[in-house]
Amino acid sequence: MGPSEIRQFVRLAKEKNIDQINLRINNKGVINARIDHGTVYQERLDAFGEDFDPLRVLVDEGHQLGIKVGVHFDLFESSYDQFFITHPEFTPQARKDTVIYNAFPSYAHKEVRDYMLGRVRDLAAYGVDQVFFCTKSSHTPQNMTHVPRNTYAAYNLPVVEKYKELYGIDILTSIPDRKKVAKIHGDFIIEFLKEAKNMLRDDNITTLAGATLSGYLQPSGENIFLDWKTMISNQAADGLVMANSRGETFAWYEKGGIDQFLKIRMATKENDMDFYAYILSTVYWKVKDEYSWSHLLEYIPRQLHFFHQMGADGVLIHEVYQKEIWEALGNWKETDQDDLQKTEVPNLERDYIASMFDNPLPHGSFEKENSRLFWEIVPAWSSMNDWLPGRNIASGLTLDDFVKYWTSDNQGNEHLFAIYDWKVMASSEFSGRSYSGRSAMLVYAENGAGKGPHRAVSWKAESEIPEVPEGPSRFSVQIHGEDLKGIEWASMRIVFKDANDHVIKRIEEKEKVEGSFSWRELASRQQIPANSKEMEVVLEMVVASNTATHGRLWFDAFRISDASGAPATENFKIITSAEAPDGTRYGSFQIKKKGYEITSQEFLLDKGSQGQIELFLRTSRNESMELLINLGEGNTKRVKINDKWTSYLIPLTHLNDQIKTNLTIRPLGSGTLHVDHIHLK
Numbered sequence: 001m002g003p004s005e006i007r008q009f010v011r012l013a014k015e016k017n018i019d020q021i022n023l024r025i026n027n028k029g030v031i032n033a034r035i036d037h038g039t040v041y042q043e044r045l046d047a048f049g050e051d052f053d054p055l056r057v058l059v060d061e062g063h064q065l066g067i068k069v070g071v072h073f074d075l076f077e078s079s080y081d082q083f084f085i086t087h088p089e090f091t092p093q094a095r096k097d098t099v100i101y102n103a104f105p106s107y108a109h110k111e112v113r114d115y116m117l118g119r120v121r122d123l124a125a126y127g128v129d130q131v132f133f134c135t136k137s138s139h140t141p142q143n144m145t146h147v148p149r150n151t152y153a154a155y156n157l158p159v160v161e162k163y164k165e166l167y168g169i170d171i172l173t174s175i176p177d178r179k180k181v182a183k184i185h186g187d188f189i190i191e192f193l194k195e196a197k198n199m200l201r202d203d204n205i206t207t208l209a210g211a212t213l214s215g216y217l218q219p220s221g222e223n224i225f226l227d228w229k230t231m232i233s234n235q236a237a238d239g240l241v242m243a244n245s246r247g248e249t250f251a252w253y254e255k256g257g258i259d260q261f262l263k264i265r266m267a268t269k270e271n272d273m274d275f276y277a278y279i280l281s282t283v284y285w286k287v288k289d290e291y292s293w294s295h296l297l298e299y300i301p302r303q304l305h306f307f308h309q310m311g312a313d314g315v316l317i318h319e320v321y322q323k324e325i326w327e328a329l330g331n332w333k334e335t336d337q338d339d340l341q342k343t344e345v346p347n348l349e350r351d352y353i354a355s356m357f358d359n360p361l362p363h364g365s366f367e368k369e370n371s372r373l374f375w376e377i378v379p380a381w382s383s384m385n386d387w388l389p390g391r392n393i394a395s396g397l398t399l400d401d402f403v404k405y406w407t408s409d410n411q412g413n414e415h416l417f418a419i420y421d422w423k424v425m426a427s428s429e430f431s432g433r434s435y436s437g438r439s440a441m442l443v444y445a446e447n448g449a450g451k452g453p454h455r456a457v458s459w460k461a462e463s464e465i466p467e468v469p470e471g472p473s474r475f476s477v478q479i480h481g482e483d484l485k486g487i488e489w490a491s492m493r494i495v496f497k498d499a500n501d502h503v504i505k506r507i508e509e510k511e512k513v514e515g516s517f518s519w520r521e522l523a524s525r526q527q528i529p530a531n532s533k534e535m536e537v538v539l540e541m542v543v544a545s546n547t548a549t550h551g552r553l554w555f556d557a558f559r560i561s562d563a564s565g566a567p568a569t570e571n572f573k574i575i576t577s578a579e580a581p582d583g584t585r586y587g588s589f590q591i592k593k594k595g596y597e598i599t600s601q602e603f604l605l606d607k608g609s610q611g612q613i614e615l616f617l618r619t620s621r622n623e624s625m626e627l628l629i630n631l632g633e634g635n636t637k638r639v640k641i642n643d644k645w646t647s648y649l650i651p652l653t654h655l656n657d658q659i660k661t662n663l664t665i666r667p668l669g670s671g672t673l674h675v676d677h678i679h680l681k
Contacts, residue, residue, distance in 0.1 A: 003057045010061040016330030019125070020068035023058055024134055024319075025123065027074060028139050029081035029103075035122035037115055039082045049655075059126050070130035071123050075116075075189070076104040076138040076219040077376075079147065083115055092153030092223065096172050103147040104138040104219055107157040107188045113195065120196045124203050131200060132316065133193060133237065134245050135210040135226060138219030154181045158188070182225035186215070189226055193236040208276060208316070209237035210244025213260065218245045228264065232271050239274030240264070241316050258310070274313040277301070281320045292660050294601040297324065301332035312475050324601075327373055371603070372572055377589060379562065380467035380597040380666055394635040406441065406461045411454035415446040416543070418457050421554065435478040435519045435556035437521045443541045444552040450486055450543045458540035459555065465496075465532045467666055469595025472563040476556055477508075477539060482516045483553030488542045489513065492522045492558075495536040496529050504529045513541075513553060525563050575674075580647055581616040586676035589665075597666040598673065604660055605652065612649040613663070614681040617641045620672040627673070630664040646680050649681065657662050 001009060013021055025031060031038035033055035055071070062069040065092070078084040084091055088101035090112050105112045120131065140147050154176045162184050163171050171181075197207045211228040212218075231240060242264060252261050260278075268275040283303075287296045307315050317329070408418035421433060421442040421513045434440040443457045477492045489510040496505045509522045528535075539555040571590040580586040589598050619625050621643045629637045631650045639648055667673060 001054070003052050006054060006057045007061045010065060010067060012326065013330070014065045014067055016326045018067065018326060018330045019060075019314075020070055020129070021058065021062060022070040022130075022316075023055055024072040024074070025055065026077050026081075027120075027137075028141055029078035029084070031119075032127070033123065035119065037083075037118035037122050039080055055123070055126050055128075063127070066400035068129040068372075070132055071128050072132050072134055073120070073123070074134050074137050076135065078105050078142055079103045079139060079144050083633070087111070089156075091222070092151055093155040094148075094153065096155040100148060100357040102151055102153075103140055103144070103149065106153060106156045106159075106185070107192050108162070108185060110566045113188075113192045116192065117195055117199060120199060123199055124205055127203075128205060130206045130208060131196070132208040133196070133210065134241075134244060134318075135212070135217045136219070136318070140177065142537065143402070148440055151223070152178070152181075153185060153220065154178075159184050177223065177615060179225065180258045182216075182223055184229075185220075185224040186226040186230070189224070190231060190234050190236045193231070197235075197237055198554060199373045206238040208239040208241050208274075208450075210241045210278065213243050213248055213251055214245075218247060218249070229267070232267050232273060235271055235273060237273070239277045239313065240268055241278045242277050246280060246282065249282055252277065252310075259398075261310055267674070269470075275311075275643060276314045276316045276326055277307045277310075277312045279315055279317045281318055284320065284325060284581045292602040293324070293605045294603040297328050297601060300325065301326040304329070304332040307566075324373060353443075368527065371574060371587065375572055375587065375589070375601075376599050377571055377588075377596055378558065378599060379469065379473075380595055406459050408457070408459055410457040411459065413452060413454050413550075415449035416443070416455075416457035416541075417446075418443045433480055433482070433552075433554045435480065435554075440480075440554045440556035441539060442552060442554050445487070445541070445543050445549045447548055447550055449549045450545050455545060456540055456542045457486075458538050460536065462534060462536050465528065465535050467595050467597065467668070468528050468530055468532055469562065470593055471595075472525050472527045474561045474563040475509075475523050475559075476521050476561075477558040478517045478519045478521055479511070479513070480515050480554045480556070482552045484514050484516070484553060486544045486547040486549030487513050487553070488544045488550065490522070490553055490555075491540045491542070492524070493538040493540065494524070494526070495538070496532040497534040497536070498531050499533045501534065504532060515587045516551060519556070522580045535541060562595075581647075581677045586616075586674055589675070591667050591670050591673060594667070594669050597664055598675075599665075600663040602660050602662055612681050613678065614649050614653050615663075615678040616645050616646055616647055617665075618645045618674045619643050620674070623671050625671050625673065626668040628664075628666040628668065630662075630666065632661040645674075645676070 010021065023032060024040060025033060029039065031040050034040055052064070059069045078091070084103075084105060085101060089099050089104035090106055090109050091100075091104060092106050093102070095098060107113055107116075123131065138149075140149060154171055156165075158180060160171055163169060163176060163180065166184070167177075167180065169176070180266070193207070193209050200207060210499060211226060211231055214230070215225045215227045216222050217224050217226060228240065228242065231237070242261075245250075251257050265275045284296055284300070287299045291299075304315060320326070320329070406420075410416040410418060419442050421440050433442070441459045443459070449455065459562075475492065475494055479490050481490075490513045491508055491510040493506065493508040494603045495503055498504055507524055507526050509524045511522055537558060539554050539558065543549045571592070573588050574585050575588050576585045591598075613631060615629075617627075617639070619641055624640065624642045626638070626640045629639060629648060629650060631652075635650065637648065637650055663674065663678070665675070
């Protein structure tokens, strides 16, 4: 994100009632702020774009809009941190006769605590509202897989000295007790947390510290023991965050989890500390993957309601920025509380997640005010295949999706290359060059690429065009170059084909590219031919003939949009009316132009479901409309509706075990569509 994207992000959070945003400041040990105590991650800040400080922009915009801004401070991330690379003795040491670099800090050393306190002091100068000291992560990036992990950390000199002071044993000559060593490490961390808390108190900055039920931390296994009871008795932070580990993701929903939660809540209260529930976004992906997106939209408010009932002072959610999730999080209190009373506590005799979903269809509170989350109005010509980076989440395409939808072609030229730049890696020559997230399509040339008849390298994808829009569309892609020489052009080529795979029309936007430049757009405004059924997209770089060539070019965020502006979400609303088939409320969609469709979030049908899905449809008064109703793939019903409520049935027999599916309504024109009472029959 650049400054404008950060500001837009904060404004979205304000709209969705988010209370606080935490910026993860030091993932993999490199810093997303311009501070002295740390290795600044220049790769994540566009080297050819506007020079800015992400934390400064976030704090200023957040405070202007009344949103708190915190720092997510990973205690055990140091992979690329030059301080620790230069001083490997300050990382956990497993042997008494060899010093190695172990890729996360040992807080047993005063030098480490002082260095990290310097970082805390640097961050406090930004005027942040809170610092969360996370104990969960210690990443080893792909290009540092040689670095050892989770080694036995007995032989750091301060640990050796402390062990002798406490137990009278020199572990350089005797075998140490592993649990005692782990406890010594944990006590040094508590010492650091207390110093940080005292330092920040003068600036009215509060602290949170992550802890686990077991006391053992994910990065170190059993080599560090950080007891939550000792953290509370020492008031090591203003608040405790539990359970800060992937290993305890579902701890509160398991047998005994509620009693444990209430026990810790009482202990923090007695010691004047806040108590936050920790939610790893893995929980949300589990619900989405094992159930569906619409289940997730129902699950989030129920989960937050559960923690609210349990007396948590807050909920800290790790790594979540998808629009749908943010909206469900911020608006969870709008959900009908009568429905939520059914989940005051989890049913410990059944899987907690499964027990929430007794109603087979639909999920996402279709007839509630927040059912706008269940529906989308999207361009029909680009929604069938989610291969467009601009249609994906902020992190861009996943590797699996990319491989599924895109193919590369260098026409046999061994000096031209195409790779998927899929992950930010510091110190990597292919690192962090993305426009929409953490991934982009990369092509590059070596010297000699201009020899021979084939001088082009490209990425190509294909998509169905289910409905041609009546107005012009805008095609665009972002490009970014580094050290380009001998390149004839970069281009975006769109080829439209009919049902027989014959080319109807070909458009191409070319641009001469050279040197290094920040992201800029290639765009074309075109009317899609009326009989188009397929579309091919080619993103290409062509090198000059017999010229010295080198450099790299990235493509990202290929998008198709309505040239006059896509319909806004306000075109969907809930109407309360006794005329509704079930006598309550119904959804109303306004389709302003042909070429848009209404699609539900993904929902789940039980395997082997019998019968039919029934839904009621009508138009506004004195209107009629033809439309297609799609359930899954290849299960389409063409109907003509008028201003009288009419029932339509879609059999489930053709689903062929398509357990997860979407309901899509595609008007073959424009107008107003009313929908109600979707259910299994």
